[in-house]
Amino acid sequence: MEKGSGTSAAAARSALAAETKPARPTANAWLVDRNTHEAYQLFKGDTRIGRSRANNDVTIADPTVSREHILIREEDGYFTLYDRARPPSTLLNGRRVRRPEMLTHGDVIVIGDTELQFTAPTG
Numbered sequence: 001m002e003k004g005s006g007t008s009a010a011a012a013r014s015a016l017a018a019e020t021k022p023a024r025p026t027a028n029a030w031l032v033d034r035n036t037h038e039a040y041q042l043f044k045g046d047t048r049i050g051r052s053r054a055n056n057d058v059t060i061a062d063p064t065v066s067r068e069h070i071l072i073r074e075e076d077g078y079f080t081l082y083d084r085a086r087p088p089s090t091l092l093n094g095r096r097v098r099r100p101e102m103l104t105h106g107d108v109i110v111i112g113d114t115e116l117q118f119t120a121p122t123g
Contacts, residue, residue, distance in 0.1 A: 013106070027074045029120035031058070039119075043080070047072045049111070050084075064112030072103070079103040079120065085111070 052067035065087040083090035083097040091110040
């Protein structure tokens with residue numbers, strides 16, 4: 001056995017494990033950018049949305065969006081919006097988000113200069 005080959009083998013196993021890591025389960029809901037029409041599928045549990053690629057599940061390329069702007073939490077098929085921007089600046093249907101807000105199909109969320117429409121099937 002060559003010197004250091006154990007380390008290389010461990011690194012290869014680690015890389016393979018990272019590639020085969022199961023994807024997070026998605027929810028049956030999306031945010032649609034009203035300008036670009038790009039759709040972002042939400043996850044079961046928490047979906048973090050903001051400008052930073054490192055800290056979010058959905059990255060919005062808008063310099064007026066905070067690094068970590070909003071969190072949408074799915075629980076049992078219901079979705080709740082949390083404003084994480086500092087200072088708080090998220091709008092929901094034209095109103096400032098001051099506390100967690102339940103989302104319904106068609107709601108419009110404004111973060112920075114970006115308008116996102118919440119889309120979920122109605123039961």
